[in-house]
Amino acid sequence: MSEKTPIMEVQNLKKYFRIDSKHTLKAVDDVSFQIYEGETLGIVGESGCGKTTCGRTCVGIYQATEGKVLFRGKDIGKMNAAERKEYTRHVQMVFQDPYSSLDPRKTVHEIIAEGMRAHGLVHSKAEEIEEVQKLLQQVGLNAEHASRYVHEFSGGQRQRIGIARALSVNPEFIVCDEPISALDVSVQARIVNLLIKLQKERELTSVFITHDLSMVKYISDRIGVMYLGKMAELCEAERLYENPLHPYTKALLSAIPIPDPKVEKERKRIHLGGEVPSPVNPPQGCRFCGRCPYAKDVCKTVSPELREIEPEHFVACHLYE
Numbered sequence: 079m080s081e082k083t084p085i086m087e088v089q090n091l092k093k094y095f096r097i098d099s100k101h102t103l104k105a106v107d108d109v110s111f112q113i114y115e116g117e118t119l120g121i122v123g124e125s126g127c128g129k130t131t132c133g134r135t136c137v138g139i140y141q142a143t144e145g146k147v148l149f150r151g152k153d154i155g156k157m158n159a160a161e162r163k164e165y166t167r168h169v170q171m172v173f174q175d176p177y178s179s180l181d182p183r184k185t186v187h188e189i190i191a192e193g194m195r196a197h198g199l200v201h202s203k204a205e206e207i208e209e210v211q212k213l214l215q216q217v218g219l220n221a222e223h224a225s226r227y228v229h230e231f232s233g234g235q236r237q238r239i240g241i242a243r244a245l246s247v248n249p250e251f252i253v254c255d256e257p258i259s260a261l262d263v264s265v266q267a268r269i270v271n272l273l274i275k276l277q278k279e280r281e282l283t284s285v286f287i288t289h290d291l292s293m294v295k296y297i298s299d300r301i302g303v304m305y306l307g308k309m310a311e312l313c314e315a316e317r318l319y320e321n322p323l324h325p326y327t328k329a330l331l332s333a334i335p336i337p338d339p340k341v342e343k344e345r346k347r348i349h350l351g352g353e354v355p356s357p358v359n360p361p362q363g364c365r366f367c368g369r370c371p372y373a374k375d376v377c378k379t380v381s382p383e384l385r386e387i388e389p390e391h392f393v394a395c396h397l398y399e
Contacts, residue, residue, distance in 0.1 A: 084112035084148075085251060085283050086136065091145035093128075093135050097358065104357050105131040107307035108145070110384065113251075113283060120286045120298030120315065122330070124354065128307040129287045130174070133253045136285070137171045138162070149251070167197050170244035174256040176236035180228045186214070186239055187224040193247040213242040216279075217272060234265035238272070245276065253285045258293065270297055291334050295319055303327045306365040307357055309384055313391040323393045325370045364396065372397055 093106040106128045113119050121129045134140045136147050138154050147154045154165055173179035180189055190210045191200070200206040211221040217238040228236055237257055244252055254273065258266040274297060277284060288294050294301055295315050302312040303324065311324040322328045329348040336345065352369040355361055361368065367377040376396050384394040 082114045085115045085150060086113040087146075087148040088112070088132075088136060089146040089148065091132065091135060091147065092143045093131050093140055094143045101358050104307050104360060106135065107360070109304070109307070109309050110145075111302055111309060111312055113285065115283050116281060117299040118277065118284045118286055118297055120288065120294035120301040121304060122288060122291055122294050122301060123304035125289060126306075126354070126357065127304040128357070129304050130255050132304070133171070133255050133285055133287050137169055137253050138165065139171070163197070167193075167247045168249055169251045169253070170247065170249040172237075172240050172244050172252060172254045172257045175260055176233050176240055177260070179240055180236060180243075182228055185225055185227055186210075189228070189239065190214075190224075190243050190246050193243065197247050199247060209246070213246055216245070216276065217242045218268075232265075233261050234269060237261060237269055241269075241272065241276070245280070248280075249282070251283045253287070255287045256289070257286075258290070259288065266293065273297065291330055303330065306355060306360060308365055308381075308394060309392075310366065310395070311391075311393050312384065313388075317391060321391075323387060323391070323398065324366075324395050325372055325397075326366050364394075 088109060088111050091106055091109045095103040095105060097103055109132060111119070121132065123129050131140065135142050142155055149165060149169065152161070157165060187210050190213055191206050194200045194206060194209060200209055210224055214221060214223055219235065219238055228239065231239065257273070258269050261269065270293060273284070276282065286294060286297050298315045300313065301315050301318050303310045303326065305326050311318065311322070311327045318327065319331060322331055329350050332346070332348040350369045355365060355368060361378070363379045364370070364373070364377040364382055367373045370377065374396060380396070382394045382396050382399070384392045385398065387393045387398045
């Protein structure tokens with residue numbers, strides 16, 4: 079994987095939000111990683127860890143406070159208007175909430191066709207209708223759904239519309255921001271299977287942001303674990319589950335329920351004490367120090383760097399220095 083050229087490279091990315099004259103929320107604080115063509119990178123962590131902000135900054139919805147996001151070698155923060163428009167065609171996002179991310183005043187056809195028109199991908203009304211119908215069929219909907227409004231659909235159907243909208247401009251890179259968290263469990267697997275199917279058919283590269291550790295293993299090639307704005311661990315999906323190194327990753331994986339009652343009853347779960355620190359006033363050293371059972375003195379004062387402990391296995395922890 080490392081021999082390939084990354085399609086996207088995130089370098090020391092920071093995204094801060096000013097709350098008032100004295101307080102700043104550090105949502106993403108010095109995060110670096112690469113995404114290679116054709117792979118799915120899963121990003122997991124607790125609510126508030128910065129994974130969604132990281133995804134939105136990569137897409138360009140948020141402007142980075144510091145650091146760079148390079149797409150095929152170009153810094154998206156330095157693109158001119160024409161380059162920026164072209165970037166939005168190649169990189170799309172599927173949003174978390176299928177209820178608020180779609181315009182209720184527009185028909186499904188208008189929602190999906192909007193991007194096609196903006197980028198000049200269709201040249202007649204007949205071609206536009208044909209392309210919209212193709213997309214609806216690809217995501218498991220019917221052609222007659224094009225004339226309806228989004229309030230007439232279920233959550234799972236709305237998310238399929240959101241996926242069709244993202245695919246309408248024929249992107250090569252998609253960021254999926256918790257696309258199944260607002261859906262019933264019975265619908266989640268269908269949406270994930272649909273995303274996997276479309277990725278193979280269209281040769282897409284994707285980022286899958288979620289807090290569902292059992293699902294992210296199923297869809298991801300590599301997984302990055304975030305904690306309070308920092309990347310704690312990053313490696314191949316199978317390796318992360320077989321040999322987690324960071325104490326936070328171990329605690330997260332121990333919380334995944336096992337469907338066998340006997341095994342579930344006998345296994346030992348890691349319980350973390352303390353509270354998640356505030357991103358407005360994070361600890362000076364390791365962000366996880368106050369909850370880590372293995373914390374040393376150095377953890378309180380020095381923030382660990384993300385290091386390659388094993389081939390393609392990166393961990394930010396003083397235990398491995």
